[in-house]
Amino acid sequence: MPDVSRLTLKEAVSLAREEGPEKIIESLAQRVLQVGSKTNAYLHFDPDRIERAHKAGALHGVPISIKDNISTRGWETTCASKILVGYIPPYDATVIEKLREGGATLFGKCNMDEFAFGSSSETSAFGPVRNPWDLERVPGGSSGGSAAAVASGEAIAALGTDTGGSIRLPAAFCGVVGLKPTYGRVSRYGLIAFGSSFDQIGPLTQTVEDAAILMNVIAGHDERDSTSANLAVPDYTQSLHRPVKGLKIGLPKEYFVKGMDPEIEASVREAAKVYKTLGAEIKEVSLPHTHHSVAVYYIVAVAEASSNLGRFDGVEYGFRATNSTLRDLYFETRDLGFGEEAKRRILLGTFVLSAGYYEAYYRKGQKVRTLIRQDFEKAFKEVDLLLTPVSPTPPFKLGEKMTDPLTMYLSDIFTISVNLAGVPAMSLPCGFTKTNLPIGMQLIAQPFAEETIFQAAHAYEQETQWFKRKPKL
Amino acid sequence: MSFEIEQIAELARLSLKPEEKAKLKKDLESILAYVEQLKLVPTDSVEPTSHVLNLENVFREDRVHPAEVRDEVLKHAPQREGNFFKVPKVIDQD
Numbered sequence: 433m434p435d436v437s438r439l440t441l442k443e444a445v446s447l448a449r450e451e452g453p454e455k456i457i458e459s460l461a462q463r464v465l466q467v468g469s470k471t472n473a474y475l476h477f478d479p480d481r482i483e484r485a486h487k488a489g490a491l492h493g494v495p496i497s498i499k500d501n502i503s504t505r506g507w508e509t510t511c512a513s514k515i516l517v518g519y520i521p522p523y524d525a526t527v528i529e530k531l532r533e534g535g536a537t538l539f540g541k542c543n544m545d546e547f548a549f550g551s552s553s554e555t556s557a558f559g560p561v562r563n564p565w566d567l568e569r570v571p572g573g574s575s576g577g578s579a580a581a582v583a584s585g586e587a588i589a590a591l592g593t594d595t596g597g598s599i600r601l602p603a604a605f606c607g608v609v610g611l612k613p614t615y616g617r618v619s620r621y622g623l624i625a626f627g628s629s630f631d632q633i634g635p636l637t638q639t640v641e642d643a644a645i646l647m648n649v650i651a652g653h654d655e656r657d658s659t660s661a662n663l664a665v666p667d668y669t670q671s672l673h674r675p676v677k678g679l680k681i682g683l684p685k686e687y688f689v690k691g692m693d694p695e696i697e698a699s700v701r702e703a704a705k706v707y708k709t710l711g712a713e714i715k716e717v718s719l720p721h722t723h724h725s726v727a728v729y730y731i732v733a734v735a736e737a738s739s740n741l742g743r744f745d746g747v748e749y750g751f752r753a754t755n756s757t758l759r760d761l762y763f764e765t766r767d768l769g770f771g772e773e774a775k776r777r778i779l780l781g782t783f784v785l786s787a788g789y790y791e792a793y794y795r796k797g798q799k800v801r802t803l804i805r806q807d808f809e810k811a812f813k814e815v816d817l818l819l820t821p822v823s824p825t826p827p828f829k830l831g832e833k834m835t836d837p838l839t840m841y842l843s844d845i846f847t848i849s850v851n852l853a854g855v856p857a858m859s860l861p862c863g864f865t866k867t868n869l870p871i872g873m874q875l876i877a878q879p880f881a882e883e884t885i886f887q888a889a890h891a892y893e894q895e896t897q898w899f900k901r902k903p904k905l
Numbered sequence: 906m907s908f909e910i911e912q913i914a915e916l917a918r919l920s921l922k923p924e925e926k927a928k929l930k931k932d933l934e935s936i937l938a939y940v941e942q943l944k945l946v947p948t949d950s951v952e953p954t955s956h957v958l959n960l961e962n963v964f965r966e967d968r969v970h971p972a973e974v975r976d977e978v979l980k981h982a983p984q985r986e987g988n989f990f991k992v993p994k995v996i997d998q999d
Contacts, residue, residue, distance in 0.1 A: 747990055766917075772925070779910070782916050
């Protein structure tokens, strides 16, 4: 019998259609029991607690894993934070409803950076996630648990969330496919908010086709999220086999910078050559405000975060510090409940929104954000897609960037501007370093042009077959 | 830029341990020094972004939907009394 836990989502669905999903679920549970303590990819996994599909849907009971900032009715949801320990949402996020409707088994909840604050999945209050390719290295963050689970064969496919690169960086570091959809493509209802004008839920999968299958289930308008787009959702699997001949692909010069890892630069440039061979037209373009994106993000996103995290006060749910007065209860609950990175972002966000600083920081940040969006609008007048690296470095060692927050923030230098502009982008494997660590490339498209990403990503993947290489664990 | 950490922590309803304060203050000052780069970008004629995709306002009818989740919601209260969340007495507080 083939190793069932190594099936792609597409293969698992067709097996489950024939024989039911039980064999897949059991084999996957076995795998988690075997290697789960090495990766720490799951926060909540219990073989007796797997939520079997109640509906016959497109997924035929195949198990899907969920990042722990997505609300699951009746199932603890902590955002990897002590402040939410014991919190059991009384409702499902829209994406969870859609998975249930689509016949998915809800398999487990994945570890992450606390409240998605981080690029390495080390800020989790429940221990860091480790990279299945090298357990001494980080899996990227913040959806590190989802990415590591897919890479290690502990998940067939998973949902993550992306506010500044949190799907794409872990996808690149773990050698899997990750899509951040256009802002508004997938409902955010039931996603515990970090940066409400950035957050998107998206798939982390083994193949591009698997990402299309999952997007077909989760995308679409939702009246409970007024920022979700009221646009028809195409069948994304239909775009996979369109030829890339004639596509115009831009290489933005600001994404190939001095100091970046030479193996990464070479791999991405090699991918451009593959596209050229397939008949695409490659041209250099410029997104001149790219280098300001991290600065804008660490004003605007932390402002939104500090406001969103105001609701965690120990009154209605989650952790409460015992205290004699209500005022002290707020202060103590938040001090004991939040980790260091959460505190740093709450403080920074509170500062940039405070009287006297709002104009100089928050408003200035939103203005430069407009310039960054306009960079993309101009580039997409010339090309259909942008091709860039995902990260300037391969996966780094645990602890390496934990002492200096700014160094950690700069890990997202190639992913953040996508969230500032709201455009869709995918990270997919494009090679390996000499030391056998995965390298990812990023395809960026215009708003709601996910189909163009699927088309180009699938063609490249079929040509190169990187996805067939798996970590030995 | 000097970061008034105690004042900001007060606004954010965070009581910080003494050993945390110095480290956080230093981190935040270095992040603020980094974002100073934006001052060099001319933006006088630029509109700030309010929504990335320029969505219009969304309206719907204001209808009552029965939710019937009161018990489920109250189940998570750290402390409750009857159908209320219970907190310490609020008298003479700011």
